Structures are given as structure tokens and as C-alpha cells.
Amino acid sequence: MNEPVYQLQDLKKEYAGRIVTDLECLDIWRGEVLALVGPSGAGKSTLLRLLNFLEHPTAGRIIYQGQAINGSVPLAVRRQVTTVFQRPMLLKASVHDNVAYGLRLRGQRVDGQVHDILARVGLELLARSAAHKLSGGEMQRVALARALVIDPAVLLLDEPTANLDPYNIGLIEDIVRQHNRERGTTVVLVTHNVFQARRLADRVGLMLSGRLVEVADTHMFFDAPSDPRTAAFVRGDMVY
Amino acid sequence: MTGIALIISTIIGAPLGAVIGLSKFPGKGFVRALLYTGMGLPPVVVGLFVYLALSRSGPLGPLGWLFTPRAMIVAQTIIALPLTMGLTMTSVESVSPELKRQIVALGATRAQAAWAILREARIGVTAAIVAAFGGIISEVGAVMLVGGNIEGKTRVLTTAIVLNTRTGEFSLALALGIILLALAFLANAAMLRLQGRMND
Numbered sequence: 001m002n003e004p005v006y007q008l009q010d011l012k013k014e015y016a017g018r019i020v021t022d023l024e025c026l027d028i029w030r031g032e033v034l035a036l037v038g039p040s041g042a043g044k045s046t047l048l049r050l051l052n053f054l055e056h057p058t059a060g061r062i063i064y065q066g067q068a069i070n071g072s073v074p075l076a077v078r079r080q081v082t083t084v085f086q087r088p089m090l091l092k093a094s095v096h097d098n099v100a101y102g103l104r105l106r107g108q109r110v111d112g113q114v115h116d117i118l119a120r121v122g123l124e125l126l127a128r129s130a131a132h133k134l135s136g137g138e139m140q141r142v143a144l145a146r147a148l149v150i151d152p153a154v155l156l157l158d159e160p161t162a163n164l165d166p167y168n169i170g171l172i173e174d175i176v177r178q179h180n181r182e183r184g185t186t187v188v189l190v191t192h193n194v195f196q197a198r199r200l201a202d203r204v205g206l207m208l209s210g211r212l213v214e215v216a217d218t219h220m221f222f223d224a225p226s227d228p229r230t231a232a233f234v235r236g237d238m239v240y
Numbered sequence: 241m242t243g244i245a246l247i248i249s250t251i252i253g254a255p256l257g258a259v260i261g262l263s264k265f266p267g268k269g270f271v272r273a274l275l276y277t278g279m280g281l282p283p284v285v286v287g288l289f290v291y292l293a294l295s296r297s298g299p300l301g302p303l304g305w306l307f308t309p310r311a312m313i314v315a316q317t318i319i320a321l322p323l324t325m326g327l328t329m330t331s332v333e334s335v336s337p338e339l340k341r342q343i344v345a346l347g348a349t350r351a352q353a354a355w356a357i358l359r360e361a362r363i364g365v366t367a368a369i370v371a372a373f374g375g376i377i378s379e380v381g382a383v384m385l386v387g388g389n390i391e392g393k394t395r396v397l398t399t400a401i402v403l404n405t406r407t408g409e410f411s412l413a414l415a416l417g418i419i420l421l422a423l424a425f426l427a428n429a430a431m432l433r434l435q436g437r438m439n440d
Contacts, residue, residue, distance in 0.1 A: 052345050079347035089342035092360055101356075102346045150347065 004063075005030045005154060005186045006051060011060035013046050013210075021046045022210045023060070033180055033187040034215075035201035037194055039239065043210035044190040048156045051188060052083045065153075079106065083156040086163070088143035090131040095123060098131045098142050102150040117149045121175055137168030144172060148179055155179070157189045161196065173200055194234065198222055206230045208239065241309050241396065242377050245316030250369055252317075253324030257368070258358050260325070261332030275329065278322025283315075283375075287382030290315045294386065307388035312396070315382040320372035327371055331364020332357060370431045377424055397423075 004027040013021040021043035028034055028051075036044045049055045050062065053073040062069045064077060082102070090098050099118060100110040118124040121141040126134065131142055140160060147155060157176065161169040177200060180187050191197055197204045198218060205215035206229065214227040225231045233239045260271060292298050294306040294314075305311045335357045343353045358365070380398040387394030389403060397420045404413035 049341075054341055054345060075347070075349060081345075082347065083342070083345040085338065085342060085345075087338060089336065089339040091339075091356065092362075105347050105349075105352055146346065 003030055004028060005065060007061075007063040009061040009063070011047075011050065011062065012058045013043070013050060013055065014058040019058075020210050021050065023047070023212050026205070026212060026215065028186060028188060030186055031180070031184045032202045033176075033189060033200050035189045035191055035197035035204045035218075036207055037191060037197050037204060037233070038207035038213075040192075041209075042207040044207050045158050046210075047207070048083060048158050048188065048190055051154070052081050052156055053078050054083075079150070080153040081156065082147045082150060082152045082154075083158060084140075084143050084147050084160045086159040088136075088139040090139055090142060093131060094127065095129050095131050095134070095142050096127040099145045099149055102146060106150065113149050117145045120148075120178075121145045122171065137164050137171075140164060140168065140172065141175075144175060148175070151183060152185060154186045154188065157187065157191075159190055159192060162192065169196070176200065194222075206233055241312050241383075242316060242373070245313045245320055245376055246369065246373050248313070248317045249320035249324045249372055253321045253372075254328045254365055254368065257325035257328030258332050258354070258361075258365075261329040261361075262354050262357065272326075272329070275322050275326035279326050281319065281322065282381075283319050283379045284381030284385065286318050287315050287385035290318065290382065290386045306386060307390060307394060309387070309394055311386040312383045312394060315386050316376040316379065319379060319382060320376050323372040323375055324368045327368030328361070328365050331361040331368065334364065335360045366431055366434060370428055373427055373431075374424065377420070377427070 006028040008023050008026040011021065011023040012019055036047065038044055050057055053069065091101060095118065096114055099114045103110050103113065115124060118127055121144060123138060123141055123145065126138065131139065134142065144160065161172050173196065176187060179185055189197070189200060201218050203215055204218050204221040206213040208229060214221070214225060214230045216226065221230065222234055225234060229239050260268070290311060291306065293300045294303065294311050295301055339360065340353065340357060343356045348356060378398065380402055383396055384399050384402065387399065389395050389399040397416050401413045401416045404416065
């Protein structure tokens, strides 16, 4: 965790003249798990889309791996980052073909990796099943396997367990934690669940109205927050 | 003839519909309105235009296609084309924007993303082909006009039914009608079965 993967400087994103994300400065460190918490509409998901280069910022700079990203993003850069969204958007195909999709896009051979990653998420016996016939938790595990099999440098998770039961939440958290430790993957997690942030993250940031109120090491964020709004959020008070 | 017209309209219409569905360009609303109008185009009007174009004094008269199966294929293709294009466009547009975003987030290029979306829309594309097939196999006005209903040459089931009804051969007309219905049913069943498999 000694060098930043992302350096965000005066980053703004507007939709129809309304600023939804407005970050003065944020560095995201290689290999860390950064959790972003905050109420709906705080700009967290927009930030993830910016980090995945799915949208262009209205103003400001994204520096990725030391390279300022302007305009069109090189495919090789784009392919280092991927997102697992809240809803597992699966293709109308088998579990195996869904997981193999990212490898095929890259022209890579689909050998044992798909089987290995399916085994890791506990779905190896369902490899030939139609993906859209699985349960919600299984589908999200397919989506996670599909992201992990391409071994991204950065994994963005947009409330990946929002609609899941505790069993599947536990499984997904274990897989993310294990992958982060083994592969050194940088993880940015957007979650409403402060307990999940506490369990998974090295650092936690609170976003309100598009702005980053505070970002701190997880224990500091929860036990000794420097901003009263963070303290209120951590207590479970209503914070907007 | 119906099969050839269907193949031509699919080969031209499905990719064009997909491109329109995937693109954003000025005047797209106008193109959409044109396609929807084309989907409701009265076949007999198509027949009239094709007749005028292929008639001896028409711009395509020198081809000598009037009252030949080629003229019927042209008319049926024109009837089917807006259906394959319009319904393909709609099915491509109906693929979830979230899925499109996910495909790009997984590292797809523009071409790879377009192909994936077209594959996702394949049930709608099949429905477009089924609708086009239904539109042209049951059509009588245009093929009667441009084909001339010549026995052994341009007479098809629908025009034969018309002729036999006019001459009082009701049992033959009914039998041909049942054959036409059975053919339409079998073709649709085959496509729906294919659609079901694709959905699994």
C-alpha cells in the first residue's frame, strides 16, 4: 500500500447541471480495500463509474497508475478495472460462459481458470446451468466470479450484497477478502452496510451530497471519527 | 418465394435494425417513425408501387420481372423489411442499459459490446423474423398484383385460395386454407422452439 492506484483531483461529475460527485482530493492505494459509505444519492455509485472509466468527469483529473486519463481511455487501461454491480447483470448463457466472458473478450484461452474460480465461489456443480435460473445469491456469485477470473488490478463493488441473505453475504465477503490478500487486488466497495465496511475495509470514507466528508483507517473511522457527521452516521443517526 | 424474401429481409433488416438500435444520431426519431409506418404499410400499396416500378414504362421495366416470381420476392421483401428492421431495433433497444454498462465494464470494445447486445436481443430478433414470416405468408394483394396469379408460375397458396373461392370451389379453397394455416403453424412452432432453446 505504498503507491496510489488512483489519484483523484478536483473531480466533479454533473448531470443536467446538478453536481452529483465533487471530490477535492482522494488517493486510492494499491492493494487496499476502501469502503465508501453514505446515504443514497451521495454520489458513491457515480464515483465508481468514474473509476471504471464508464463515464467522463465534468471537471478535474483522474490519474490512474501515474497516467492522467483524458478523453478516450486506452483499452488496456480499461481492462485492468472492472465492476460488480448491485444487480448481477448476467448474459443469457450458462454459468460457465458468463464467467468465461471476460477472458474471451481478451482473446485469452478459457482453460482451468473458469473451473477454479467457480470452485472458489462454490458453483462448480452448476457450471452448465442457465445463469438466469439461479437464485439471487448464486447469480451474484457468478457475477463476482466473472469479475475475478480476469484478475483485475482494481475491483469495484457497487453494493454487491444489498439484496442477499447473510449466508451469501458471508460467502461473498470471504471471497473478496481472500482475493484481495492473495492477488493484491485493490478493492473499492460501495455499501450501505457499515458493518460490512467495518468487516472488509482497510479504510472507510463517508460521502454526503457528492462530497467526501472523511476518509480514515477503519478503526479510526468507527472509533474516533474526526467529523461530527461521521460520528453521527456511525451511531446510526440520520445524516443527509 | 416467401422463404427467399424472408432470408433477404432478415439478412438486410436485422443488421440494419441492430445498428439503428445501438446508435444515437440526429433524426433517429424520424427513422423510427418511418420504420413504424413501414410496419403497418398496406401490402396492396407495396404491390402497386412494385407493379409501377416493374411495369414496361416503369424505371425497372427493362428487367422484365413483372408477373414473375422475382417480382413477388421483391414485393414480399419490401413488406417484410420494416418488420425485421423495426422489431430488431426495438429488441436491441430493450436490452437493459445496466447490462450494456456491465459488458463495457468487463472490458468489451464497441464491436464486442454491440455483438453481445445483439445476442442478448436474439429472442426479439427471432420474434421479428416470425412476424415478418406471418406478414408475407398470409399476404395476397401484393403478390396477386405483381405476380399475376399465373398457374404453375406465380400462383401461391393465398392467390389460389382467392381464385378457387371466386370460382365456387369452396372445398378446394378451404383445403388450401388449412394447408396454409398448417404451414404457418409449423414454421412458427419451429421458430418458437428455437427461441425456447435460446432462452434456456
